[in-house]
Amino acid sequence: MVLYREKDFAEETNRITGGEGVDVVYDSVGKDTFDRSLDCLKTRGYMVLFGGSSGQVPPFDLQVLNQKGGLYVTRPALAQYTRTREELLWRAESLFSWIGQGNLDVRIGGTYALEDAARAHRDLEGRKTTGKLILIP
The missing domain is CATH 3.40.50.720 (NAD(P)-binding Rossmann-like Domain)
Incomplete structure (x- = not known):
């Protein structure tokens, strides 16, 4: 890396x-x-x-x-690849299938409590994160 x-x-x-x-x-x-x-x-x-x-x-x-x-x-941009409901469902099915089969590794870079969403955004904007962030209700 x-x-x-x-x-x-x-x-x-x-x-x-x-x-x-x-x-x-x-x-x-x-x-x-x-x-x-x-x-x-x-x-x-x-x-x-x-x-x-x-x-x-x-x-x-x-x-x-x-x-x-x-x-x-x-x-x-995502909207250009999910213009119709059918395309959204097709892409979502492919994505979750790849994840389920272990063909796509989704790196979770951090979790934040929902009330800390503003901090999560600041961390993203400040380039302090890697991978995907998850907000926990």
């Missing part, structure tokens, strides 16, 4: 892959890691930017994607 606040994760990724890079980067941090996440990708690599805990990525020149190897970037 490479902790992006402790090491240059792009340098580590390129060291580990022998300079080839990786096929996909899932970036939940945003502004602070966006450029270096692109640097981790191999030619025609794919970056999924699904969060912005450090802030939103500022506008950038799309020509950079060409210069770095014909890269792809997407910014999905």
Whole structure:
């Protein structure tokens, strides 16, 4: 595991892959890691930017994607993948099936009493958490 606040994760990724890079980067941090996440990708690599805990990525020149190897970037949102009730049920069934079969490991990063929900949000916003957080009523 490479902790992006402790090491240059792009340098580590390129060291580990022998300079080839990786096929996909899932970036939940945003502004602070966006450029270096692109640097981790191999030619025609794919970056999924699904969060912005450090802030939103500022506008950038799309020509950079060409210069770095014909890269792809997407910014999905859950609502785009659950537009109908049928799609929501289909995706939920797949997800819970994978979890039940042990094919998907869901890391629980912490639990909070429901009355501590504001603290849980502050911890998320302050990037003090990893994994999923659970609120207990």
